[in-house]
Amino acid sequence: MxxxxxxxLGIILMITGSIGVIRFPDVYTRLHASTKCDTGxxxxxxxxxxxxxxxxxxxKIKFLILAFLIAMINPMIAHAIARGAHKSGIEPVGIIDMxxxxxx
Amino acid sequence: MVKEYILVSPFTLALFIVLFTxxxxxxxxMVGPTTPDRIVxxxxxxxxxxxVIALLAFxxxxxxxxxxxxxxxxxxxxxSLILAKHFEKGGxx
Numbered sequence: 001m002x003x004x005x006x007x008x009l010g011i012i013l014m015i016t017g018s019i020g021v022i023r024f025p026d027v028y029t030r031l032h033a034s035t036k037c038d039t040g041x042x043x044x045x046x047x048x049x050x051x052x053x054x055x056x057x058x059x060k061i062k063f064l065i066l067a068f069l070i071a072m073i074n075p076m077i078a079h080a081i082a083r084g085a086h087k088s089g090i091e092p093v094g095i096i097d098m099x100x101x102x103x104x
Numbered sequence: 105m106v107k108e109y110i111l112v113s114p115f116t117l118a119l120f121i122v123l124f125t126x127x128x129x130x131x132x133x134m135v136g137p138t139t140p141d142r143i144v145x146x147x148x149x150x151x152x153x154x155x156v157i158a159l160l161a162f163x164x165x166x167x168x169x170x171x172x173x174x175x176x177x178x179x180x181x182x183x184s185l186i187l188a189k190h191f192e193k194g195g196x197x
Binding site: 004007010011014015017018021022027030031034038039041042045046049052053055059062063065066069070073074076077078080081083084085087088090 | 114126
């Protein structure tokens with residue numbers, strides 16, 4: 001039963017991540033949507049597969065190794081892309097100006 | 105033991121939904137305004153293809169495909185990291 005809950009969570013995270021990558025206005029916000037939703041959705045689907053697979057223990061450990069590698073690798077790539085984009089001179093679209101919001 | 109028909113499983117529905125979202129993301133890969141946008145779309149599509157291969161390994165009962173998914177994930181990491189580092193040095197603008 002719990003594997004279908006993990007699968008539903010993964011599907012919802014995948015769909016919201018894709019909509020975020022399409023709709024957000026900037027490189028950094030697109031990276032935010034892509035990395036968070038894609039990593040969470042992939043790990044949820046892989047944990048559901050590791051629970052439901054009728055296979056020996058080594059196969060389930062392989063699914064969990066794949067989930068662990070996604071959790072390690074995907075944020076590292078997002079960090080590298082954001083660093084490269086910032087050093088290449090791409091400005092963020094949204095500018096947060098707290099003084100102007102408070103009225104000074 | 106009754107063999108379950110493969111198209112009735114909820115995991116097949118998950119496979120088709122992941123494929124549909126990766127088809128949507130081709131828009132960001134093609135018309136992204138800058139180069140990091142295209143790198144983001146490429147990275148996301150590659151991760152989704154890894155998940156599709158893992159789902160196929162479960163649905164078809166061929167667990168050899170998990171090794172292919174791990175290798176594809178590592179190649180995706182290497183390619184995206186090299187593209188990001190090359191972009192950081194000011195190679196492409």
